[in-house]
Amino acid sequence: MALLLKDGAVAEDAWVVVGDDDAAAVPEGAVIVSLDRWRRDRAALSARNTALGIRLKSSQLAAEIAADLDRFTLVVLDFPVFRDGRPFSTARELREHHGFTGEIRASGHVLPDQYQFLVRTGFNTVVVGEGANLASWRHALSEISVAYQAALSAEQPLSNLRRRLDPSGS
Amino acid sequence: MSHLQAGHYQYDEIDRRFLTERVEQFRRQVERRIAGELSEAEFRPIRLMNGLYLQLHAYMLRVAVPYGVLSSAQLRQLASIGRQYDRGYGHFTTRQNLQFNWIKLVDVPAILNDLAKVDMHAIQTSGNCIRNVTTDQFAGAAADEVVDPRVYAEIIRQWSTLHPEFTFLPRKFKIAITGATTDRAAIAIHDVGIRARALGQGAVGFDIFVGGGLGRSPFLAKSLRAELPQADLLAYLEAILRIYNQYGRRDNIYKARIKILVHEVGIDALREQIDAEFERIRGPKYRLDPEIVESIRAHFASPPFEDLPAKSPAFEAALARDAVFARWAEINTVAHRQAGYAAVTISLKPPGGIPGDATSDQMDAVADLAERFSFGELRVTHEQNLVLAHVRRDDLRALWQELGKHGLDTANAGLIGDIIACPGLDYCALASARSISLAQQISARFADPEQQHLIGELKIKMSGCINACGHHHVGHIGVLGVDKHGVETYQITVGGSAADDAVLGAVVGPAVGYDEVVAKIGRLVDAYLELRAPGERFVDTVARLGVKAFREKAYGTAA
Amino acid sequence: MARPADGLKVVSANRLDSGAVVWLAADDQWQHHIAVASVFEGATAEAALERAKASAATGVVVDPSLIDVTLENGAPRAVRPRERIRSLGPSVRADLGVQAGRRQ
Numbered sequence: 053m054a055l056l057l058k059d060g061a062v063a064e065d066a067w068v069v070v071g072d073d074d075a076a077a078v079p080e081g082a083v084i085v086s087l088d089r090w091r092r093d094r095a096a097l098s099a100r101n102t103a104l105g106i107r108l109k110s111s112q113l114a115a116e117i118a119a120d121l122d123r124f125t126l127v128v129l130d131f132p133v134f135r136d137g138r139p140f141s142t143a144r145e146l147r148e149h150h151g152f153t154g155e156i157r158a159s160g161h162v163l164p165d166q167y168q169f170l171v172r173t174g175f176n177t178v179v180v181g182e183g184a185n186l187a188s189w190r191h192a193l194s195e196i197s198v199a200y201q202a203a204l205s206a207e208q209p210l211s212n213l214r215r216r217l218d219p220s221g222s
Numbered sequence: 223m224s225h226l227q228a229g230h231y232q233y234d235e236i237d238r239r240f241l242t243e244r245v246e247q248f249r250r251q252v253e254r255r256i257a258g259e260l261s262e263a264e265f266r267p268i269r270l271m272n273g274l275y276l277q278l279h280a281y282m283l284r285v286a287v288p289y290g291v292l293s294s295a296q297l298r299q300l301a302s303i304g305r306q307y308d309r310g311y312g313h314f315t316t317r318q319n320l321q322f323n324w325i326k327l328v329d330v331p332a333i334l335n336d337l338a339k340v341d342m343h344a345i346q347t348s349g350n351c352i353r354n355v356t357t358d359q360f361a362g363a364a365a366d367e368v369v370d371p372r373v374y375a376e377i378i379r380q381w382s383t384l385h386p387e388f389t390f391l392p393r394k395f396k397i398a399i400t401g402a403t404t405d406r407a408a409i410a411i412h413d414v415g416i417r418a419r420a421l422g423q424g425a426v427g428f429d430i431f432v433g434g435g436l437g438r439s440p441f442l443a444k445s446l447r448a449e450l451p452q453a454d455l456l457a458y459l460e461a462i463l464r465i466y467n468q469y470g471r472r473d474n475i476y477k478a479r480i481k482i483l484v485h486e487v488g489i490d491a492l493r494e495q496i497d498a499e500f501e502r503i504r505g506p507k508y509r510l511d512p513e514i515v516e517s518i519r520a521h522f523a524s525p526p527f528e529d530l531p532a533k534s535p536a537f538e539a540a541l542a543r544d545a546v547f548a549r550w551a552e553i554n555t556v557a558h559r560q561a562g563y564a565a566v567t568i569s570l571k572p573p574g575g576i577p578g579d580a581t582s583d584q585m586d587a588v589a590d591l592a593e594r595f596s597f598g599e600l601r602v603t604h605e606q607n608l609v610l611a612h613v614r615r616d617d618l619r620a621l622w623q624e625l626g627k628h629g630l631d632t633a634n635a636g637l638i639g640d641i642i643a644c645p646g647l648d649y650c651a652l653a654s655a656r657s658i659s660l661a662q663q664i665s666a667r668f669a670d671p672e673q674q675h676l677i678g679e680l681k682i683k684m685s686g687c688i689n690a691c692g693h694h695h696v697g698h699i700g701v702l703g704v705d706k707h708g709v710e711t712y713q714i715t716v717g718g719s720a721a722d723d724a725v726l727g728a729v730v731g732p733a734v735g736y737d738e739v740v741a742k743i744g745r746l747v748d749a750y751l752e753l754r755a756p757g758e759r760f761v762d763t764v765a766r767l768g769v770k771a772f773r774e775k776a777y778g779t780a781a
Numbered sequence: 782m783a784r785p786a787d788g789l790k791v792v793s794a795n796r797l798d799s800g801a802v803v804w805l806a807a808d809d810q811w812q813h814h815i816a817v818a819s820v821f822e823g824a825t826a827e828a829a830l831e832r833a834k835a836s837a838a839t840g841v842v843v844d845p846s847l848i849d850v851t852l853e854n855g856a857p858r859a860v861r862p863r864e865r866i867r868s869l870g871p872s873v874r875a876d877l878g879v880q881a882g883r884r885q
Contacts, residue, residue: 113468134264134267134390135267135350135390136390136472137350137387137388137389137390137391137467138467138468138472140386140387140388140389140390140467141387141464141467141468142468144387144464145464148502148503149502163260163264163268165247165251165268166390168386169384169386169387169389170386172386172387173386173387185254185259188250188254188259191250195243195246195247195250196240196243196244196247196384197239197240197243198236198237198239198240198243199384199386200240200380200381200382200383200384200385201380201381201382201383201385201386201456202507202508203386203387210236211511211514211517212507212509212510212511212514213377213380213381213514214236214380255797255840256797256798256840257840258839258840262797262837262843262844276795276800276843276844277800278802278863278866278867279800279801279802279867279870279871279877279878280795280799280800280801281799281800309877324877325800326798326799326800327797327798327799327800328798328799576873576874647862647863647866648866648871648872648873648874649871653863654863655862656862656872656873658871658873659872659873662873705863708860708861708862710862
């Protein structure tokens with residue numbers, strides 16, 4: 053069972069991931085669908101009266117869902133491997149250019165060492181494996197308290213280059 | 223720890239807090255690796271982001287020397303680390319950094335802690351992130367300087383430090399900046415090259431070039447934007463990096479640099495994308511405040527120069543009576559913007575020596591000399607030498623005599639003995655062939671100062687593999703080592719240049735074996751001496767006559 | 782000189798903690814001198830590499846691999862220049878590495 057982390061702590065996950073298989077019925081409640089599934093079943097998914105989340109591969113950039121963003125309350129950005137840094141830009145574009153205010157969630161292969169980068173580029177939550185060292189994840193949020201560039205997390209500008217990071221304020 | 227004030231960014235409590243936290247973070251990362259929480263595949267990018275490689279014989283730690291500027295105190299600390307944790311020496315690189323070759327992983331947290339005591343680190347000296355920004359080694363001193371590039375190099379250094387969005391790029395990203403009329407920062411061979419210019423009425427602007435780089439597919443950077451206003455520097459860099467992060471290729475490590483994106487998309491289409499992103503980003507959040515620029519500029523204020531006459535009678539007299547000193551002064555000093563001063567290159571290329579290596583004792587000696595003669599500040603050059611940027615002409619002879627006591631008085635800056643060479647197969651895990659030992663043989667063969675002087679400016683650059691850390695493509699003579707069925711084999715090019723007339727060299731003949739390289743270079747030099755017109759440098763003669771003339775002379779064939 | 786086609790192999794890696802070059806020797810112990818490395822052929826080489834990878838998985842060594850060798854007076858010697866330099870030390874610094882005779 054994967055765990056959902058929010059602000060460094062395990063949080064309840066009310067979302068159900070739906071596969072791309074047409075035959076499988078979409079369960080009640082909040083569901084996450086892939087971009088392919090959304091494009092195929094757009095009408096049916098839109099007709100549901102529950103929250104909808106969308107999952108993007110790292111190669112699927114923000115522009116692909118920009119026009120539909122008001123339909124989603126959650127965007128999941130998948131890291132096929134932690135070295136693939138595209139989702140950092142995608143998250144930032146969703147927040148800064150497209151004004152997305154819902155939840156942005158990281159899934160796939162991510163490391164605690166990236167947690168602060170995720171928060172600073174606009175992610176709220178991270179899906180981690182069950183065996184993850186939660187202490188490492190929790191600690192990662194407060195390891196570094198100074199930043200040298202503008203970003204998206206709660207932070208107190210010291211100048212327009214430097215910032216005090218506030219791990220409690222995201 | 224006190225530093226002298228001249229020309230050096232002074233850390234404050236915030237910078238120090240950051241560095242301390244970063245050291246602790248890496249200490250825990252090492253612990254997690256040793257405990258097995260991190261696999262080698264996961265740890266590797268993390269250690270690389272801290273400049274730590276696993277090389278042939280041990281770990282190698284690459285210490286950042288931001289834009290090549292060091293204080294005496296910092297150089298002494300490097301000397302001390304070399305003694306305590308390495309084998310009493312270090313290697314200065316073509317990226318103005320310093321490498322230690324015999325490091326143990328378990329010692330690295332302590333080493334980083336020692337570095338932090340003098341405001342140094344190894345952050346982003348490797349990995350797929352924005353690397354150490356490089357610049358003109360004569361910044362703040364050169365007579366032809368228009369804008370001091372260190373101010374903007376420092377701003378870019380800060381902005382790029384642990385950038386949350388751009389730390390897992392498709393590949394490494396190198397930025398160089400120059401502010402002089404002569405480009406000594408080789409901006410044409412960087413992912414982004416910046417030429418800072420005075421736009422009139424005190425305004426500074428930047429010409430931005432993109433997509434330069436050597437390696438397997440060498441490209442010279444193309445013009446992306448002219449006269450970018452100072453306030454937009456970071457917004458524009460954010461736009462370039464964001465487009466690269468999203469669209470740069472990740473399927474093939476050899477096609478992942480931005481130069482390939484430029485090549486495949488085309489400079490005009492890429493400019494459109496970047497400009498569109500820039501227009502979206504541009505705004506108060508990313509605007510570079512003039513107050514910030516001025517507060518950083520204050521760190522790079524001129525040292526307290528004395529009011530001196532342009533001509534130094536003591537220096538003139540020394541020139542007249544000591545021909546050996548006069549030759550060194552002619553070759554290893556350049557004009558300074560301040561009357562009565564000169565900028566001095568300390569060659570780390572003694573005949574038969576290892577290019578760029580300095581012992582801990584030599585580092586200590588140079589630190590002392592920098593304090594005595596150059597306001598306690600020195601530079602590392604991309605040609606793997608050191609520079610004392612502000613020496614009184616009156617003091618040049620005394621400095622030269624002191625340098626001689628430590629084997630640092632070689633008069634060959636820019637000459638055939640001043641060879642750039644990567645560590646090659648003797649140290650590097652990526653290398654295909656040796657490069658250091660060939661450089662040693664070449665500099666020994668051309669050790670005679672008379673002969674070097676006769677040959678004039680000739681830049682030999684050697685790489686031990688296709689990654690081109692030795693910049694062989696832009697050597698007047700370039701040597702590339704490859705592995706041909708387990709045998710070290712070398713391809714020789716001529717006519718390259720990394721300066722304002724940047725051009726990639728052309729292959730001059732069939733590849734040769736290890737034992738033939740020195741003789742071939744000897745024949746190329748002979749050909750030049752025979753063919754040159756008055757006043758021509760080697761590279762000028764190649765440009766005038768073409769590669770074929772040299773091939774015929776050196777290889778005895780027109781093929 | 783014998784050819785690598787002889788198919789003789791040794792297993793080499795670097796120690797995780799120190800980075801030092803090591804060679805798989807008797808009783809699957811990691812040693813600093815190639816001269817004492819166990820020499821394998823064919824399937825036994827692959828099996829030895831698998832044991833070395835297990836050692837890597839426990840965090841003792843990093844990046845184990847098979848290295849071509851020839852036998853000289855009964856002792857293995859690396860075939861390729863790269864591995865020869867790894868087994869000795871930098872060719873440009875005879876005072877450093879295993880060749881210098883100092884303990885690593």
